[in-house]
Amino acid sequence: MIEAGMASVERDVLHQRALEVPLQAVPWSAVNNRGIELIVRRDDLIDPYQSGNKFYKLFYNLQAAREQGFNQLLSFGGAYSNHLYALAAAGHSSGIATIGVVRGERPAQLSPTLQDAEAWGMQLYFVPRAAYRADNDVLLHQLRASYGNFLLVPEGGSNLLGARGATAMGWAITRQLGDTFDAVCVPCGTGSTLAGLACGLPRDKTALGFSVLKGQGNLGCEINRLSQECLALNADTDPCRVAGAQWRLISGYHGGGYAKKLPPVLRDFWRDFEAETGILLEPVYSLKMFWGIACLAAQGYWSPGTRLVAVHTGGLQGRRGFLPSPV
Helix, strand or coil: CHHHHHHHHHHHHHHHHHHCCCEEECCCHHHHCCCCEEEEECHHHCCCCCCCHHHHHHHHHHHHHHHHCCCEEEEEECCCCHHHHHHHHHHHHHCCEEEEEEECCCCCCCCHHHHHHHHCCCEEEEECHHHHCCCHHHHHHHHHHHHCCCEECCHHHCCHHHHHHHHHHHHHHHHHHCCCCCEEEEEECCCHHHHHHHHHCCCCCEEEEEECCCCCCCHHHHHHHHHHHHHHHHHHHCCCCCCCCEEEEECCCCCCCCCCCCCHHHHHHHHHHHHHHCCCCCCCCHHHHHHHHHHHHHCCCCCCCCEEEEECCCCHHHHHHHCCCCC
């Protein structure tokens, strides 16, 4: 009973933080000219360092580390990884040591992202790209030999705990807007945010995930697995909720793929969007989602009168890898 009560308190804390995120009605000609209303959920403002969806995906992973007695967390990412940046900040603020396994050789000068992570106490372990993509069991054995025991958080926070945290966004949107919206859009990398968001929405609402990956592989299968496990977990922990897990994965707006040089058309869109709306975007996730929304609106994907919610998943620190600014 005590453990159940503590879990309920943790969930209430997460839900309260999610409810405090502002919803911003954004005048934007790309959708307004088609009779579509756009509301941006400003999760980029939820925390200055654990920005956007990273806050939600790390929430229960941090709780698991505390409950299971781990004193350090380990995860993976690139030189401008929003995930590693947020994990380092979270570990620093909560007193848990962090280890970042970074794709590629250590450069002569660290990226601003990794400089910040080291300043927060994260130990960086660089792995050549070929080894990074190789057998994980071998790499994890080497890491445990070097650092001892740790709680492993998958790259991007893509596990059931991460998806469970993301359900708070769907829950909060429903509390904030009731039944006055039609669909929720979110950028999609590993799929855990989309899976969790969908599980937090009512059964008659759909979460639309805009893939930032050029090749999806088994992404759809992973989203389905996480969403089904998340629904089952929600039924156990909060049986009164009526959740749905209706989702759709949308491709074709990746701009060349993950962490690739942006094509001129996408850079132009980036500049024009920020100039018109005043909302800053990061180029790997949120930029591609808004571009996809604009393209689908132009194709008549949504009927006039549609009210869309777009989740700004933060990560603005990643703009530092794409200087100069588009505006």
